[in-house]
Amino acid sequence: MVSLVTRENWSKRxxxxxxxxxxxxGIMDYRYPIKGCGVWLPYGFKVRRxxxxxxxDLLDSTGHEEALFPLMIPETSLAKESxxxxxxxxxxxxxxxxxFEPLKVKYALRPTSETAIAPMLxxxxxxxADLPLKLYQVVNVFRYETKATRPILRMREVATFKxxxxxxxxxxxxxxxxxxxxxVYKKFxxxxxxxxRISRRPDWDKFAGALYxxxxxxxxxxxxxxxIGTVHNLGQNFAKAFNVTYETKDGKQEYIWQxxxxxxxxxxxxxxxxxxxxxxxxxxxxxxxxxxxIIPIPSKEGEEQINKTCKDIxxxxxxxxxxxxxxxxxxxxxxxxxxxxxxxxxxxxxxxxPRDVEKKEATIARRDTSEKQTCKMDELVTVVQALAExxxxxxxxxxxxxxxxxxxxxxxxxxxxxxLEKRAGIIEVFWCGKAECGHELEGKINARVLGxxxxxxxxxxxxxxxxxxxxxxxxxxxxxx
Amino acid sequence: MVSLVTRENWSKRxxxxxxxxxxxxGIMDYRYPIKGCGVWLPYGFKVRRxxxxxxxDLLDSTGHEEALFPLMIPETSLAKESxxxxxxxxxxxxxxxxxFEPLKVKYALRPTSETAIAPMLxxxxxxxADLPLKLYQVVNVFRYETKATRPILRMREVATFKxxxxxxxxxxxxxxxxxxxxxVYKKFxxxxxxxxRISRRPDWDKFAGALYxxxxxxxxxxxxxxxIGTVHNLGQNFAKAFNVTYETKDGKQEYIWQxxxxxxxxxxxxxxxxxxxxxxxxxxxxxxxxxxxIIPIPSKEGEEQINKTCKDIxxxxxxxxxxxxxxxxxxxxxxxxxxxxxxxxxxxxxxxxPRDVEKKEATIARRDTSEKQTCKMDELVTVVQALAExxxxxxxxxxxxxxxxxxxxxxxxxxxxxxLEKRAGIIEVFWCGKAECGHELEGKINARVLGxxxxxxxxxxxxxxxxxxxxxxxxxxxxxx
Numbered sequence: 001m002v003s004l005v006t007r008e009n010w011s012k013r014x015x016x017x018x019x020x021x022x023x024x025x026g027i028m029d030y031r032y033p034i035k036g037c038g039v040w041l042p043y044g045f046k047v048r049r050x051x052x053x054x055x056x057d058l059l060d061s062t063g064h065e066e067a068l069f070p071l072m073i074p075e076t077s078l079a080k081e082s083x084x085x086x087x088x089x090x091x092x093x094x095x096x097x098x099x100f101e102p103l104k105v106k107y108a109l110r111p112t113s114e115t116a117i118a119p120m121l122x123x124x125x126x127x128x129a130d131l132p133l134k135l136y137q138v139v140n141v142f143r144y145e146t147k148a149t150r151p152i153l154r155m156r157e158v159a160t161f162k163x164x165x166x167x168x169x170x171x172x173x174x175x176x177x178x179x180x181x182x183x184v185y186k187k188f189x190x191x192x193x194x195x196x197r198i199s200r201r202p203d204w205d206k207f208a209g210a211l212y213x214x215x216x217x218x219x220x221x222x223x224x225x226x227x228i229g230t231v232h233n234l235g236q237n238f239a240k241a242f243n244v245t246y247e248t249k250d251g252k253q254e255y256i257w258q259x260x261x262x263x264x265x266x267x268x269x270x271x272x273x274x275x276x277x278x279x280x281x282x283x284x285x286x287x288x289x290x291x292x293x294i295i296p297i298p299s300k301e302g303e304e305q306i307n308k309t310c311k312d313i314x315x316x317x318x319x320x321x322x323x324x325x326x327x328x329x330x331x332x333x334x335x336x337x338x339x340x341x342x343x344x345x346x347x348x349x350x351x352x353x354p355r356d357v358e359k360k361e362a363t364i365a366r367r368d369t370s371e372k373q374t375c376k377m378d379e380l381v382t383v384v385q386a387l388a389e390x391x392x393x394x395x396x397x398x399x400x401x402x403x404x405x406x407x408x409x410x411x412x413x414x415x416x417x418x419x420l421e422k423r424a425g426i427i428e429v430f431w432c433g434k435a436e437c438g439h440e441l442e443g444k445i446n447a448r449v450l451g452x453x454x455x456x457x458x459x460x461x462x463x464x465x466x467x468x469x470x471x472x473x474x475x476x477x478x479x480x481x
Numbered sequence: 482m483v484s485l486v487t488r489e490n491w492s493k494r495x496x497x498x499x500x501x502x503x504x505x506x507g508i509m510d511y512r513y514p515i516k517g518c519g520v521w522l523p524y525g526f527k528v529r530r531x532x533x534x535x536x537x538d539l540l541d542s543t544g545h546e547e548a549l550f551p552l553m554i555p556e557t558s559l560a561k562e563s564x565x566x567x568x569x570x571x572x573x574x575x576x577x578x579x580x581f582e583p584l585k586v587k588y589a590l591r592p593t594s595e596t597a598i599a600p601m602l603x604x605x606x607x608x609x610a611d612l613p614l615k616l617y618q619v620v621n622v623f624r625y626e627t628k629a630t631r632p633i634l635r636m637r638e639v640a641t642f643k644x645x646x647x648x649x650x651x652x653x654x655x656x657x658x659x660x661x662x663x664x665v666y667k668k669f670x671x672x673x674x675x676x677x678r679i680s681r682r683p684d685w686d687k688f689a690g691a692l693y694x695x696x697x698x699x700x701x702x703x704x705x706x707x708x709i710g711t712v713h714n715l716g717q718n719f720a721k722a723f724n725v726t727y728e729t730k731d732g733k734q735e736y737i738w739q740x741x742x743x744x745x746x747x748x749x750x751x752x753x754x755x756x757x758x759x760x761x762x763x764x765x766x767x768x769x770x771x772x773x774x775i776i777p778i779p780s781k782e783g784e785e786q787i788n789k790t791c792k793d794i795x796x797x798x799x800x801x802x803x804x805x806x807x808x809x810x811x812x813x814x815x816x817x818x819x820x821x822x823x824x825x826x827x828x829x830x831x832x833x834x835p836r837d838v839e840k841k842e843a844t845i846a847r848r849d850t851s852e853k854q855t856c857k858m859d860e861l862v863t864v865v866q867a868l869a870e871x872x873x874x875x876x877x878x879x880x881x882x883x884x885x886x887x888x889x890x891x892x893x894x895x896x897x898x899x900x901l902e903k904r905a906g907i908i909e910v911f912w913c914g915k916a917e918c919g920h921e922l923e924g925k926i927n928a929r930v931l932g933x934x935x936x937x938x939x940x941x942x943x944x945x946x947x948x949x950x951x952x953x954x955x956x957x958x959x960x961x962x
Binding site: 029031032033034037038039041042045046048049065067068069070071072074076077089090091093094095096097098106107109116118119120123124135140142144146157159166314339373 | 616
């Protein structure tokens, strides 16, 4: 057990907090013999599964179908789209040897799957009737990171990459799908209570091979931004590289139009980071493996009655589809049990002591606010369900408020720089739209241009913070992970 | 669309049938640019998911917890257990390069995960209170196969490896867990209606690093046996290699005892192979993505009524948790739709024509027997549920009967050899138990020793088919995949 950091220095020592909470709460063990690879522990695996289920439901209900493509990509495939390969070849793990023999063509461990999927699309897509084709998969992807790795946030094996790949007959349909992908991700993060800003990345920071990239960023407690999801319009770049065409209604051959969008393990990290506190993680009820834990408060006389009451509650709550557990361990005090379940973020704790049994009541504590309340036993199910719902809402609202209070609109460079040095969050400034000014901006503030707002549209009336010319855009900047 | 083979030559051309049915039924596309790697298609993925759910439920309800370990294993870890590494190093894909740099230590793509897990067990297990520890994961594993690859049956990327790894305080507990693992697998295959023989593999064919291995084998339509699951007692071999010890109740340090058991993609292939026919696959209702398909039989007058009836049925069946779909495609005749859904193995077909609407009846056809029956509309849900249950039973029974009729007890070598040449199935012969005789047996019949019956215990009274000495065991032999 590694101690968590205290609330006072939480934001400054957020990295340490996160690393410790992952192992203490039984989510991920990062001590694997290969740097940047970690083990998803049983409790973390359940959280992961519940989070994945939300995304799977959203994708399934919007016409996406889950599939599973091979891990290894021949260098010859990866190399077909020239921008793509230039960006990724230096970041790939390469399989060069089979048994004791060198391979004739080396294989990349997929860093992303466009070039694993394209050769199959070529086989599957013949005519306009085969389009649109919307696939997704949940897989491990690999990056030979040379930067310092961080648990979940920057891994060499990203064990939970959720990537969608869509093919369309026209540019317009692909454009609509980019919006569709963004809608799915908005709903996904809203469900998790994770606040975000959506920005169109500057041209120099788009996905290699895309026409443009749109990204979801959140703000970490230490004021740095974290990219948690991306949506790309690939245009016909991969279609041309792999010669994937379809027959139009009037018998012509056209290249397909593609989009892709993905969320890495950061989609899970985001929930833990946004809602966590110095007692551990706080899980939104929908994804909590255990939504309510019952803790008997021991007493010599009433033990039998207390255990019976606990059993009754469990069966009632289970019937109402609440994921509930009773902590009957005899070697731990109630206080130690409280600590144990708080660390793991279980939304509701139900305490049953002799007085509760007597009064036919239960004491319920919320993980997010620590508020306690008593309720009549025969109202317990209703109260638990209402509390869970309220908690999800409150967590989302609190998180959004916090984030909004960390987004600033600033009109000059100096103040922008100061705020970033104080790790204030995301700063919005006016920009003339020229790449030179963008690069100069990044250099001067020593931070990253996240891009142009895609979530909020407004009339721009100001001057570029770099050149002083008329601004055509708002642009967001931040210290980015 | 590749044509299936006809029933007459099905058993001889089973390999061809299997390859074609996988792609025609939308299960796996094997045309990926790397040999031995395939794509799980959306329909196949759903079948896979439903099959995995059965195993996950069985493992979860017997104290196993799902986790997820890294894919890459450093050569230094793989090499710790000497028997293990000797067996696997020539079969591994090796990652030797990160970006443009050679790696200092090369990494194997896991061929199985004992050596990925052991270093973590060393961190997690301190005392007897930490035992037993029963973990499992569902992952892709890799073998650099030099033999001819076959879709699902012999892949270089096994995309669906379900592996359990357990740690115990004593040899006896590990022994009991071997039985426990076997029980889980029996229930799993029983649920799928897949018949098997369980044999203890001869010493020369056990898992590298195990004390002994027990395997589940089925018989393919071509008379060859197929290993579909294995359970191993690892003893303390890996514990000693990785120095994984625990403190006993009386304060001593002891090595842990381990077992592991796994089922590859063959667990899925088995269902398709065992129940398939020359119309395609036949899925047990429990794993069918669509359990009943409703096909309207068009008619000029009654169209509106027919569609309304179909809708009513869908909503009734969905309420009863039947996975149901209506095929409303207008460009296909009913006959073409029958063919489409038969190929995909959908258990029940419900036809609704004008006469059915008039009589308030429905016509239901079973996929396994092609039997049709009519039933009153208000009994439909009950009839569908009863038929699904009956179908699962009948499929299981039929498969077991077929298998049993392909297991022979033979007392001399010549007849054994003849039967194997005719691809008759599994042959049981008497054996003195000596390895020399085992090897000689394999050489003379040009087949494989599967091992000693673990499922049927009987008194042995006969003479070794090789040396003529008193037999101590029955031993099973077969042409094995």
